[in-house]
Amino acid sequence: MGQFDFPEPPWVYSPTEVMKWINATHPVNKVRKSHVSRKEEKKLENIEVSLDIDVEKTKITPTNLFNEIIEKITGLTEIEEHFEIIPTAELIARGLAKAKFHNMIKILLDGNIIYQHPKNGHDLRKTIEMLMEMSNKTKQGKTIELIAKKDDNYRCIADIRIQRIHPTKVHAVDIRIKGEIEEYLFHEFLNYLRDHLSVVVSKD
Numbered sequence: 001m002g003q004f005d006f007p008e009p010p011w012v013y014s015p016t017e018v019m020k021w022i023n024a025t026h027p028v029n030k031v032r033k034s035h036v037s038r039k040e041e042k043k044l045e046n047i048e049v050s051l052d053i054d055v056e057k058t059k060i061t062p063t064n065l066f067n068e069i070i071e072k073i074t075g076l077t078e079i080e081e082h083f084e085i086i087p088t089a090e091l092i093a094r095g096l097a098k099a100k101f102h103n104m105i106k107i108l109l110d111g112n113i114i115y116q117h118p119k120n121g122h123d124l125r126k127t128i129e130m131l132m133e134m135s136n137k138t139k140q141g142k143t144i145e146l147i148a149k150k151d152d153n154y155r156c157i158a159d160i161r162i163q164r165i166h167p168t169k170v171h172a173v174d175i176r177i178k179g180e181i182e183e184y185l186f187h188e189f190l191n192y193l194r195d196h197l198s199v200v201v202s203k204d
Contacts, residue, residue, distance in 0.1 A: 022075040042183040049190075050171035054198040056082040060165065075165045082170075083139035085109075085164045091132035091135075091148060091196050092160055092173070097124050099181065101148040101158055107131075121152060132202040155179045 060078040086109075093104070104127040115130060117123055117152040142165045150156035156179035163172055173193075177186070193199050 003175055024152065035070060039186055043086045043180045044177075044183050044186055045180050047175070047177040047186065049175045051173045051175070051193070051199045053088070053172045058082070061170075076169075078165060079168050080165050081163075081172055082136065083164060085144050085162060086138065086160055086172055088134040088197065089144045089146060090128055090135060092162065092193065093124065093148075094129045095189045095192040095196075096146070096148050096158055096160075097157075098166070098192050099150070099185040101156075103149045103152075104147055105147045105157075106119065106145075107147075108143075108144055109141050118149075124148060150179075150181065156181050173197075 008194060023127045033134070034121075058080045060080055077199065089107070102119060102124055103118070104115060104124050105118045114134075115127055143161065143163045145162070146160045148158045150158070156177065157178045157179070161174045163170065163174075166172070
C-alpha cells in the first residue's frame with residue numbers, strides 16, 4: 001500500500017469491518033497532508049453503517065407470558081442501553097458538523113418532530129445548541145433520528161437513527177448517507193464518533 005492508501009470502507013458491511021476501517025484510517029491528518037487537489041478527492045456513495053456503544057445493557061422483561069413466548073419465537077427480545085439519548089444525538093450532530101453537514105432538515109424524538117427547517121441552510125450549530133438545552137431538561141427518549149444535508153441541492157443526505165431501547169439484534173446507531181461525500185470527511189465523522197461515543201464492535 002502507498003502512504004495514503006486505506007482499506008476500502010465498508011458501505012454495508014459488518015460492524016467488525018467498520019471498526020477495522022476506522023482504526024486503519026485514524027487519525028485523519030494523514031489524509032490532510034496529502035497533496036491531492038479537490039477535483040481528485042475520492043468520494044464515497046450511498047453508505048450504510050451500523051455501530052454499537054460501549055455501555056451497560058439490560059434485558060427488558062416481557063410484560064406477560066404471551067409476549068415472552070412471542071419474543072422467544074421471533075428472537076426479538078428487547079434490551080435497554082444505559083446512555084442518554086439526547087446528549088448522544090448532540091455528539092453525533094457535532095460529528096456531522098465536522099463532516100460539513102450544514103443544514104439539519106429534521107429531528108424526531110420517539111417519532112415526534114421536535115425540529116424541522118429544511119430550507120435553513122446553516123442551522124446545524126443552532127440545533128446542537130437546542131439539543132444541549134434539551135439534555136438539561138429531560139432524560140427521556142427511546143429513539144432519536146437526525147436528518148441533515150451537506151449542500152443546498154440535496155446531493156448528500158445523512159439519516160442517523162439512535163436507539164436506546166431496541167431488539168437485541170438491532171444496533172444502537174444506524175448511519176445512512178445517501179449521495180456522495182468526500183472520503184476524508186467521512187473519516188472525520190466516524191473518527192469523531194469513535195473518540196466521543198466509545199463505539200465498539202458488535203458481537204454478532
